[in-house]
Amino acid sequence: MKATKATMLLAGIAASALAMSGCGSSGGGESDEPIPIGVLADLSGATGDVGSVFNEGMLAYVDNLNANGGINDRQLEAMSNDYAYEIPKAEELYRKYVNDESVAIQGWGTGDTEALRTRVANDELPFMSGSFAEELTDPEESPFNFVVAATYSDQARIGMNWISEDAGDKTAVAILHNDSPFGTAPVQDAKDWVKEKGLDIDVTSYAMPAGTTNYSGMLSQVDADGADYIMVQNVASPAAQLAKDLADSSGDQKIVCLNWCGNELFVTAAGEAAEGHMMVQPVAPLSADKPGHKEIVDYLEANGGDPKTTANSYVQGWYTMHAMAEGIRATLDGDNELTGANIREALETMGPINTGGVFGLGEIEFSADSHRGSNSAGMYTVEDGKMVEVEGGLTP
Structure with a gap:
């Protein structure tokens, strides 16, 4: 597949000094500042075969979202870097993303997700990833981790x-x-x-x-x-x-x-x-032709991709970023400051996120009692x- 516009765009992104408080963007829906999200990607490590495709789906979602006005007219700024499935590198990148004042983190593996769990809680940064380990669904143990699909x-x-x-x-x-x-x-x-x-x-x-x-x-x-x-x-x-x-x-x-x-x-x-x-x-491949696949197929066809050869790891990446984006949107729609704590509350209270039949029974939904977004496959x-x-x- 040809490089997406997201890949080319993100290659030129430099971390900017935004006016933020703590680990969140200042202001509610009135700001026009980009919204920074740190992304930990395995592009070259032990799980790079699926990790690179998952990452590409995430970045494609961001590109498509931004091309259609972003979130409340604000662009999503995904800072994506390869940690090669090495936990020390993931921890180093995480520190960088905190310094760059990311409002949320998208991770990848179970090892790095579990290693960062305490820091994520202390920094109050919502964290989603490609890991569907069951222990990450308990808000008592993992208050800022969210698992979008069946564990x-x-x-x-x-x-x-x-x-x-x-x-x-x-x-x-x-x-x-x-x-x-x-x-x-x-x-x-x-x-x-x-x-x-x-x-x-x-x-x-x-x-x-x-x-x-x-x-x-x-x-x-x-x-x-x-x-x-x-x-x-x-x-x-x-x-x-x-x-x-x-x-x-x-x-x-x-x-x-x-x-x-x-x-x-x-x-x-x-x-x-x-x-x-x-x-x-738990995530329907494009060959299943669910209603929620249409936007992905349209994007691929418009950007040199081929839906027939695109693995469903791409679909998982797309909708994992979508779930986080919807939490951010709900936070801004409530005219709340864009902090990790407020995004967490929005994800827990906003109700179901419709996936058009792509995820299990069709919806992702969290609550204050459970960060298990779905249990169906x-x-x-x-x-x-x-x-x-x-x-x-x-x-x-």
Whole structure:
């Protein structure tokens, strides 16, 4: 895809000394100052395959928003930098964004999101990210973190429910996960869910070592443990290699990918080996043709992009930035000072954010009691090289 206008615009943005108080822009709806948001992006690190697409979707949303008048005639200024999935770099960039008086932060990974959680709370900066770890949804523990989609744990619960129904009898599931906080986030919750609901499923889990180029040995262990299904909590590239190795070994396990490998990048990279495998995906891909996709498709077509080859990580980035922008809009519409505390209150009280059917049951909604924006997802399968919706709006 060609570079978007957002990418070119943001490359030339310099941090400006704005008249602000604390970590927020002064004034309510009367100011014409740009609204700064710090963005932590993984463009070149361990999850860069999906992280770069997510970031591109965020920046495209900002470009489209600004081209259509911004928020109450104010431009959104997204300061995006690559932290390469390295927590110390994320912390360094976070300090820079605080100094640049950002009113909110868009992060990426579970590791950096959790590492920054206390600082975010102390600085009173609303924080969204590509991490859907369940512990981030509790305002008592994470008062300024907001999770826009079904958590990894809810996705795993939905996946276990589907497996139980699909198997129709006692079965076994191997959870293969990224060797990181992102990877382990839903593992224990999935095991607890099976026990709580009395599902007749034996569950084992295995870490997928970073940089592995062949999973034949791990698949042999999965076979030895009697697994009939493989649930994957990882990004697209290793999941695709796993699918290829499974096909090469003539294995008959069905793969159930959660969010970050449940996408077109997995389908393309795995090729024929992806056919028939399943995905728990809380954000509908463009191929699902939901009403909320129209603005994205129009933007892509107007800017040299191709909706047919754009992965749904782009859609996730677009709507995550949209959720934050709507919180900012509600703050300004209430003629409140644009501070992190006021944006948080707006997000908690503004009611549902309509996504036109793109997110789960169609809406993102937070409250003072829960920062879980949604708990629903769709089940997809791979048919003829495409993601096909099997059932939408599933909840645990």
